Amino acid sequence: MADLPPISDGRQSATALRVQRGVMRLLRETYDFACFAEVPLPHGRRADVLGVGPKGEIWIVEIKSSLIDFQTDKKWHLYRDYSDRFFFAKPPELDGAIFPQSEGLIVADGHDGAVLRDSPDTPLTGARRKALMLKLARLGADRIHALMDPGPQ
Template sequence: MAHIDLQSSVPNLQPGQLLARGVARHLVSHGFACVEELVPARGLRVDVMALGPKGEVWVVECKSSRADFTSDSKWQGYIEWADRFFWAVDQDFPTELLPDDTGLIIGDAYGAEIIRMGPEAKLAPARRKVMVQKFAFHAARRLHLLRDPDLLPEWD
């Protein structure tokens, strides 16, 4: 498989995307596969969805600033689509704003660390099946578009 130079694309990413990149790098180091900007249900788009080695589904919502956090009213809708929910923020973010009963990851574009594990709320088997299928479909589409960007109009 060809090596993709992500370093060259880092300057073109928004702050939340840079954070998502570091979170994904960290989770991959723990055996997870990650996709960004996955839609679990109409009107929702999670920043990072991670599928673990035992089939666990984690959702990570990346917040790049206080304003980014306070303007988000949809995050509670993400919890029902995962076994664990986390916030990911940078080291300068005022973490006291974040609910204590959620997970916390501190990171940057190059890595991250889980500071507080999100509480586990196991998905129902039917919901888990839906999420694993969405994850697989989303990941496969991303791979197809990487190999053949001309497919994009076909999928709009």
């Protein structure tokens, strides 16, 4: 089995991990999405949270845990090419005014989340959706396999 990208690689702050939990709970409980964390995308970036909805819609959520985290990320716009909807997610204490009005915005903590601003719908092409769905199916199965069989002891 190929090396799997880690679900958490130690780069995530405690705040980012709390926001991730709240975002994933929101997407699962409110929108019936299946969620993946730390999904590698073809351009080399990783989506913090990628959710797949009941009709095959794909949302990407980019977590920003602080002002400096947002200010230093100049590549977030690349996620739009791999999602039908794109959201930023922030902890409650971070000012939402720093985020572009053109993008969706979620507030979340370790317990739950809420959509503060919806994202524009920018549907993926059929070919890109199919390729991404195949990648997600394999990633999910590989992660489960790694949990069930961690390898030689």
